[in-house]
Amino acid sequence: MFDRPVVHEGVYFLPLGGTGEIGMNLNVYLHQNKMVMVDCGSMFQDPDGVLKPRPNEFIVPDTAFVEEHRGALEAIVLTHAHEDHIGAILALWHRFPVRLYATTFTAEVLRRKIMRTAEPKFQDILSQIVIVETNVPYQIGPFVISWVPVTHSTLESNALLIETKSHTVLHTGDWKLDAKPVLGPPISTPAALGLHAHSIDSVICDSTNALKPGASVSEYEVFEGLRQTVAKASGRVFVTCFASNVSRLVSIAQVAKDTGRYLAVMGRAFENMISIAKALGYWPNNLKLYSAAEVAYLPEREVLFLVTGSQGESRAALGRLSRGSHQGVDMDADDTVIFSAMRIPGNEIEISRLIANLTAKGVKVLENKTLNCAVHASGHPCQDELQALYQYVKPRIMIPTHGALAHLEKHAELASQWGIKRCLQGLNGDLFQLYPIGKHVPNFTKAERVLLGSP
Ligand SMILES: [Zn+2]
Ligand SMILES: [Zn+2]
Numbered sequence: 001m002f003d004r005p006v007v008h009e010g011v012y013f014l015p016l017g018g019t020g021e022i023g024m025n026l027n028v029y030l031h032q033n034k035m036v037m038v039d040c041g042s043m044f045q046d047p048d049g050v051l052k053p054r055p056n057e058f059i060v061p062d063t064a065f066v067e068e069h070r071g072a073l074e075a076i077v078l079t080h081a082h083e084d085h086i087g088a089i090l091a092l093w094h095r096f097p098v099r100l101y102a103t104t105f106t107a108e109v110l111r112r113k114i115m116r117t118a119e120p121k122f123q124d125i126l127s128q129i130v131i132v133e134t135n136v137p138y139q140i141g142p143f144v145i146s147w148v149p150v151t152h153s154t155l156e157s158n159a160l161l162i163e164t165k166s167h168t169v170l171h172t173g174d175w176k177l178d179a180k181p182v183l184g185p186p187i188s189t190p191a192a193l194g195l196h197a198h199s200i201d202s203v204i205c206d207s208t209n210a211l212k213p214g215a216s217v218s219e220y221e222v223f224e225g226l227r228q229t230v231a232k233a234s235g236r237v238f239v240t241c242f243a244s245n246v247s248r249l250v251s252i253a254q255v256a257k258d259t260g261r262y263l264a265v266m267g268r269a270f271e272n273m274i275s276i277a278k279a280l281g282y283w284p285n286n287l288k289l290y291s292a293a294e295v296a297y298l299p300e301r302e303v304l305f306l307v308t309g310s311q312g313e314s315r316a317a318l319g320r321l322s323r324g325s326h327q328g329v330d331m332d333a334d335d336t337v338i339f340s341a342m343r344i345p346g347n348e349i350e351i352s353r354l355i356a357n358l359t360a361k362g363v364k365v366l367e368n369k370t371l372n373c374a375v376h377a378s379g380h381p382c383q384d385e386l387q388a389l390y391q392y393v394k395p396r397i398m399i400p401t402h403g404a405l406a407h408l409e410k411h412a413e414l415a416s417q418w419g420i421k422r423c424l425q426g427l428n429g430d431l432f433q434l435y436p437i438g439k440h441v442p443n444f445t446k447a448e449r450v451l452l453g454s455p
Contacts, residue, residue: 020404022402034073035072059452158173168199211407243308342378
């Protein structure tokens with residue numbers, strides 16, 4: 001069915017998003033004339049600045065190849081609930097309407113997104129979601145796929161073990177090693193993944209932090225950093241972070257409790273995620289939440305606000321607060337804002353503007369680079385973690401994904417130094433033959449980014 005050079009018994013990896021760019025991930029595996037899609041993500045900014053999305057638009061991968069061969073697509077399998085992995089599903093699913101496999105948390109995030117649209121056509125997606133258990137093999141066409149829990153910056157993140165009769169792939173998804181992730185099982189070494197490492201032939205791996213030496217910081221260290229920082233503050237404290245990091249939200253709520261502050265939540269994204277965490281039993285019952293109105297008349301040093309807007313979004317809570325009153329809260333010179341988040345490339349101007357507005361009010365702005373302790377941690381592996389994975393698995397082939405060209409190049413160079421024989425490096429739209437022999441076919445299909453109205 002597929003054009004040459006695809007052979008029936010071969011095993012192939014075809015990235016259509018995320019390999020050569022930061023921001024959205026969509027991958028296809030091919031075997032015996034069948035396909036399975038791994039993740040279906042979106043992004044809000046073109047890293048090359050070619051596409052210029054307006055506020056109601058976003059960017060998705062080019063799925064022309066999948067649409068052309070939609071009869072061969074068996075399923076979409078999802079690694080975790082971040083937008084760069086699930087963000088394009090509503091916009092694209094009707095072009096290739098197949099089953100979606102996800103763990104409970106990812107499925108619930110997707111379900112609530114669908115419910116929020118209130119559009120009947122998206123309801124079809126709901127009936128196609130299959131909730132998977134981890135470490136259980138699922139036969140999906142010619143592939144046997146298991147979800148292997150990893151630590152990352154949202155709940156229920158998984159690597160995928162993709163087995164065929166001739167070849168086994170570990171598709172890492174987004175991961176890090178975290179001995180104390182606050183929520184979910186700790187993964188302090190690759191051995192904790194419980195893989196039959198010797199049976200893995202290829203590793204397709206996250207390159208986000210391949211340029212960074214050392215290891216990522218644990219979520220528990222961030223909890224301690226936040227506690228120290230909040231304990232020193234005299235007035236009100238506002239903490240901003242990504243809503244999808246439920247461990248971080250629990251840490252912030254625990255910090256509020258430990259430092260004698262009432263936690264007020266501002267922003268729908270947090271309310272939605274905390275509601276999911278409560279529904280699925282992740283939210284500790286003793287951590288209480290309040291509205292801005294409920295804490296309005298409390299002494300300043302008894303309040304901690306959790307606010308949206310870490311990326312400088314002007315309509316988010318922190319943006320509004322920086323410009324004046326929001327929900328009856330006026331910031332003043334005794335207040336502290338803690339950025340418990342990274343600056344996503346492309347948002348620097350908006351974030352700098354936000355910080356300038358806050359500083360002009362006399363508000364103290366704190367982030368990792370201005371502190372001696374960590375108030376944010378990346379969810380991706382740095383070089384020591386990557387090395388530990390390759391030393392444990394020792395695959396014959398590795399392919400770096402989830403990164404811009406510089407990340408992929410460094411990742412492949414390091415893997416080669418660590419003894420991996422075939423490091424195949426390419427870009428979206430290139431075809432990688434994993435079996436019978438490792439081979440890279442550039443420009444197999446087109447993979448330009450596509451601008452769409454967001455659903
Ligand atoms: Zn992620
Ligand atoms: Zn990601």
